Amino acid sequence: MDSDQFWAAPATTGGLKSYYRQYGQRWQQTRIELVHFRNDESIAQWQQQWLQQGLAIAQQAIALGQQPVAGFSFYTWNAAEFLALIRFLKQSCPELLIIAGGPHVQQAEDYLFDDPIDLISLGEGEASFQELLDCDGREQWHLIAGLAYLDKDGQLHKTSKRERTISLDELPSALDVMPLTDAQGEPLYESYSYETSRGCPFKCAFCEWGTGAIGGKMYQFSMARIRKDWELIIGAGVKDIWLADSNFGALKEDQAKAELICELKEKTGLPSSFATSWSKKHSPRVQEIALLLNRNGLLPHYQLALQTLTPKALELSNRKNMASNKYEPIAKEMAKAGVPIAAELIWGLPGDNLKDYERNLDSLLATFPNINIFGYTLLPGTEFYEKRAEYQIDAIPVAGYGKAKGEYVVGCHTFDRNEGIEGYFLISAHIILNHGHVMPLTVRYLALEGSVPVSPLLRSILRALIKGFEDQLVDFDLSDRMEVYEHRAPLYLAMLRQPAHCFSIIEATIFDWLSSHQASAPLIDAVSKTLQLDHAFCPRYGARQFYDIEVDFDGKAISQTLNEMDLPNKKMFSQPRHTLNITSPGGVGDFMKDPDGGSWVKGEFVEEQAIKLDEVVPVQIP
Structure with a gap:
């Protein structure tokens, strides 16, 4: 099973089928069907197909003295869905043999005692799966290396260790x-x-x-x-x-x-x-x-x-x-x-x-x-x-x-629950403000300058933003820091719908922070101007657009220097007033709906001759 964000060929289960085709003793008499799910919806569709067609095939095999088998490759992202599907299959066909493998089920006792799984493959699964399909039933399971199952007395039994394949070809x-x-x-x-x-x-x-x-x-x-x-x-x-x-x-x-x-x-x-x-x-x-x-x-x-x-x-x-x-x-x-x-x-x-x-x-x-x-x-x-x-x-x-x-x-x-959850809140702040490309240059400038702590500031900014946008996110309990961690995308999108409001909150929080840490006037000025660049580059709703901003600093030099992980010099922050031409690809709320993708749709400098006059959008950035 994959996801809407990642849709790849089922190479793991394909490898099991290919191995059995080459080494299985009963390949000609065995039918192996690869089932690959993209998301929850595709599982629901397949369940209907199973009830309409697959169940009858399994029952016919049982009537003929054959053993139908369903194998599942478990990972963290599909475990809950697969456990539910296994229960569904066992309820509809109790005689169906279920074997699970993959890195997520190697602690076999966590599953065999609680879930309707008959066997778990420990270690590499190709040979174990082949030998299972070729054996004559439960009485021969103990002869197959790399298996875990419950014996007739309900006790956990693990067979001998499955040795790894050395020659992978x-x-x-x-x-x-x-x-x-x-x-x-x-x-x-x-x-x-x-x-x-x-x-x-x-x-x-x-x-x-x-x-x-x-x-x-x-x-x-x-x-x-x-x-x-x-x-x-x-x-x-x-x-x-x-x-x-x-x-x-x-x-x-x-x-x-x-x-x-x-x-x-x-x-x-x-x-x-x-x-x-x-x-x-x-x-x-x-x-x-x-x-x-x-x-x-x-x-x-x-x-x-x-x-x-x-x-x-x-x-x-x-x-x-x-x-x-x-x-x-x-x-x-x-x-x-x-x-x-x-x-x-x-x-x-x-x-x-x-x-x-x-x-x-x-x-x-x-x-x-x-x-x-x-x-x-x-x-x-x-x-x-x-x-x-x-x-x-x-x-x-x-x-x-x-x-x-x-x-x-x-x-x-070494840390209690409150501190642990606050760490997840820090992750949320980092993902929204840095990955989401809301203020990465300002964060980098402060980190390089080094006189004030940055990570606690990120948490303070996120708290201020939650307070400023909570009336737009009534479906979420934003006082719950773990819920913020798990549902940070809606907050991020709400912020980008009102960029002026968003950046006014950020600016006020930063200035309060700098003041409380006795920051110098030159540092406050440099941070203010760097934040103007972040505002200009921040991802935007709508289609591609071009816009101008009026500045009194060398925005291109500051941006380039920070991107090279160097601290801009003082001269860069004091230049005659001039215009910077910027383009943004847009796409927020359309194809970009999560802060992890913020860098894909960030703004960038563009040469003036590349801009058509009717495409220029006036932008007010304080």
Whole structure:
């Protein structure tokens, strides 16, 4: 199951079918149907098809002494929907055998005792699924490695460990059994999530990647296999390839993979984008790959996964980040080269606290042009999940996931629930004001200048904005900080409908903050002028528009300097009054409805000769 935002070919289940076709003893007598859902609506439609057609097929198989099987690949984003669907299937056909796999169900006891799941695949699933389909029934389950189930006495039974596949080319391609185009030759999917390697050498306590489910040592497919598959994907017109690798750039062969994707882009114009999880350790090879992809228009972002800078949280997470004197020059160099570099952080890790976290965030805001902050979701099968009692982890269900075993961590032995929830409020403020491109330049200027704290200011601004727009958002309890976190998009859209009101609130809050921290007059003046640029560049409703603003500072130099992660000099803030020409693509409320997409529709400078006079819109920016 995917989502409206991400629609990719079902490579995981396609791989299971392809494996059984090659190695299964009963392939000729077995019918395997791939079912792939885009959203909740498509699940409801399929349920009707099941009642009208599929149920009769399953019942006919049972009457003939055959065993119908339904397999589910579980991830955090589909667990609640799949659990509900499994209950529906079992109610309509109790004899249907249900097997679940995937990283989200590796804590098998959390599911087998409570949910109508018959078996869970532990670790890699291809061979286990094949052997299950080929066995003669329940009495042979104990002979199959990598399974968990309840025995006849209702006790949990786990079979022997499923050893990992070392030579990945032994796994046949999902593309052997999975069409990518319709009858007219048009692509069926927008994206393809592709593995070039398996495994992760790190044992982060919050992550499933390096655990026994996937394994620590990295193995990879051959370049011949990758080329064959990528040429098929591109040939079908699939526009995006997103890697499911854990540490792209860590293996020497990753350079050749990057060169291959650039070669395909040059020859065919596809893929449009190429995304991956980058190596946890930055190296000259990683940097070379990132620069290569950026030159070829294939780098939506290059992300350094720092997660936290708090020493205790790093220790408990089994992580060790590179020193700041190493990542700071990397960030600045890549920012100057136009590479969209970002730092990745997690709030809520045991060992952290909000005071240290915000101080570290302020440092990173002065280093990285982009920062992605995620709330820590406690995942089954991870070290922190197993040690939740030891670390006094306090968690609440992830919105919309119900019994998905996905939980926001809001407290632990180093921060209480109030502090934990305030951290989520900080994330909301950062996403709305920075990611939403409401005031990123002002935030960066203050972080670079360094005399006043920035992260607490973001929280203060968000509180003021909530108060200023609460009468327009009566369907939400904006006094509930977690509800703000989960429903930040409506607030963001309300702000952009009234940009003048929005920025008057922001300006007043900033000036109060600067005054309370005894800021100098030159600092207040510089912040005021930088905020004018943010107001001019802020995403807008409507169609593309051109507009002029009158300023008495060098807006282009200030913007460029800040984008290169340098502090503008005083001279830039004192210039003869002149006009800046700006264009905005519009699109807010149309195709852009969430602050995470704010940078896609931000304004930008435009040369005067490129503007038609009848397109100019007068804009009042104080």
